[in-house]
Amino acid sequence: MPAKFSLDDDSVVVIIGSGAGGGTVSRELTTRGIKVVCLEAGPRLELKDIVNNEAEMFGKLTWLDRRIGEGYAPDGLPLWNVKGVGGTTTHWTANCPRFHDFEFKSLSTYGELEDANLADWPVTLEEMAPWYEKAENMLGVTGTHGIERLPPSANFKVMEAAGRAVGYHDIDTYNMAINSAPRDGRPACLQLGFCNSGCAVNAKWTTLFNHIPQAEATDYYDLRPQSMVTRIITDEKGRASSVRYRDKEGVEHEQKARVV
């Protein structure tokens, strides 16, 4: 059951955010018996809060605080991501491609390009392959691990016909973290549409309805929604030792931490 750790408990790991990264690490640590306090800026939605209405869900999900962005960044909304438990995994399209080998070496492949920031990754596809395997299995990605691909929609068929007409052959409904059949406690996709407004039946993988509840099933997870982190405090050695955050009333707290 959900845990409650005190602010001066310096044996906890503090995780900032509960999305794809924070939500996944939350489960990985708590299921190994490590105490975690997860500070999430946004509120928590339940499955019944997810409705098939884009405008309503935009209001429920979106990070609407005024933000600053670079490049093409519309004032106040530089990108559409989610402020809420589960982060942008509620909103994501669930496409799960793997990088190709050359994409790990974009600088070597393309050379220096003006106004671009190409770099070679410090890892190779070969090194990453086992982690892709693990993640694809965890997310239930179609087209991997013997998982059936999703059925082709009418839209897909138009694209497919066009692709074949111009000579492509390798065409499928892609690798998606959306169940084509019940798996891992999640049902099959009903072709509702509205994937980006949150999947109302939990066929799409999210941390909100999967990893977070799994973390809460341990006795090691203290999730604090509507807790906006404002500062990471470091000790004399320059290591993170606590985190300041504001609760929904704007009251500031400081949570001690073993690791942030």
Add this chain to the structure above:
Amino acid sequence: MVQLNRRQMLLAISKAAVASQLMSCTDPVSDTLLHQPETDLQLVAALAYDLFPFPNLDPVMYVQVAEHILAGSTPTFEQGLQELRTASGNLHWLDLDESLRIELLANVEKEPFFAHLRQGTIEILYRSTVTFDMIGYGGSAIEHGGYINRGFDQIDWLPLTGDN
């Protein structure tokens, strides 16, 4: 359906706005009402139409847009409306030439006033099941078990290709 021209549509919207404020849709609204000062509801409904002119929509839809926008009005928006009135010489919006209307709107298109107007119009026009029906969009299907039961994969006009 009879296609209304732009002025006829604006007139219909303006009348619908007056009817809405009289809380009476049964009495025909006489043209003389339009000689009275333009209400905020009439003006905003007309502006919404100039932003998104769909002549096949029921004029009442634009009144609903205006009601929505005015319900969420701000001092900045009120001020923007007043400035637009002043700039248009306090004439009814529909009595202005189209080129002047476009010019007046273009002058404020970077303003928060305009963003409020545009966003509010989008929210109602594209959220409405009336619009969905008009373009043949089913909207939410969860109450019917999803599009998986409603022909998500049905298409009968594609040519057969080599791999089929």
